[in-house]
Structures are given as C-alpha cells and as structure tokens.
Amino acid sequence: MADPNTGDAPRxxxxxxxxxxxxxxxxxxxxxxxxxxxxxxxFAIYTGGRELPGTFPLFLVPxxxxxxxxxxxxxxxxxxxxxxxxxxxxxxxxxxxxxLGLALGLPALLAALGV
Numbered sequence: 001m002a003d004p005n006t007g008d009a010p011r012x013x014x015x016x017x018x019x020x021x022x023x024x025x026x027x028x029x030x031x032x033x034x035x036x037x038x039x040x041x042x043f044a045i046y047t048g049g050r051e052l053p054g055t056f057p058l059f060l061v062p063x064x065x066x067x068x069x070x071x072x073x074x075x076x077x078x079x080x081x082x083x084x085x086x087x088x089x090x091x092x093x094x095x096x097x098x099x100l101g102l103a104l105g106l107p108a109l110l111a112a113l114g115v
Contacts, residue, residue, distance in 0.1 A: 022070055029066040033059070054108025057101045064097030 019027070036059065040052055071090045074080040080087040 021073055025066050025070055029062050032062040036062070050112075052109060052112045055105050055112065057103075058105035058109065060097050060101035061105075064094045064101065068094035068098075 040055070044051060068091055071080060071087050071094070075084060075087040080090075082089070
C-alpha cells in the first residue's frame with residue numbers, strides 16, 4: 001500500500017546479509033583450487049595423458065595461506081581460539097605447510113614441465 005502522505009511505495013527491508021570474512025576467504029581458496037585443478041587437467045589433455053607426478057603437495061599451499069589469513073584476522077579481533085599462543089602456533093603450522101608444499105611440489109612441477 002502506498003504512503004498516503006507522499007504517494008511513495010512502501011519501503012521493504014533488505015534481507016541481504018554479506019558473507020563472513022571466513023566464507024569469503026574460503027571462496028577465494030576455492031577459486032585457486034579450481035584454477036589449479038583446471039591446469040592439471042588441461043596439461044593432461046594437451047600432452048596426451050601425461051600426468052604431473054609429485055605435484056600434489058602444491059595443493060597444500062592455498063589452504064595454508066587461507067588459514068593463516070583467517071588466523072591473523074582473528075588474532076587482531078581477539079577471537080582466536082587458544083588466544084595469542086594458539087594463533088602463533090597455527091601460524092607456525094601454516095608456514096610449515098606452505099614451506100613443505102613448495103619444497104616438495106615445486107621441484108616436481110619444474111621437472112615435469114622440463115624446466
């Protein structure tokens with residue numbers, strides 16, 4: 001029903017709620033995984049079925065980076081599980097995941113690509 005004083009249509013409340021920071025970070029991580037998987041599949045199709053052996057550890061890198069970003073944000077807000085010590089331990093484990101993923105996966109990827 002229109003407002004009799006102004007003749008305008010009634011205002012409806014917006015039901016839009018933006019996604020949380022964690023959900024947006026997970027969405028970006030998903031985009032990276034889709035790109036990585038697309039590269040692996042495209043490489044296999046383009047090279048006639050040749051696989052990329054030993055590159056699986058590279059899939060550890062996006063989740064480690066995303067978890068580190070979420071932990072840093074939670075530490076800034078003061079809602080990190082385990083407080084600051086738990087956040088620091090989580091960041092150390094994330095750094096180890098990135099380091100191991102790159103150390104084990106990158107040489108295998110370069111060898112498979114012939115570089």
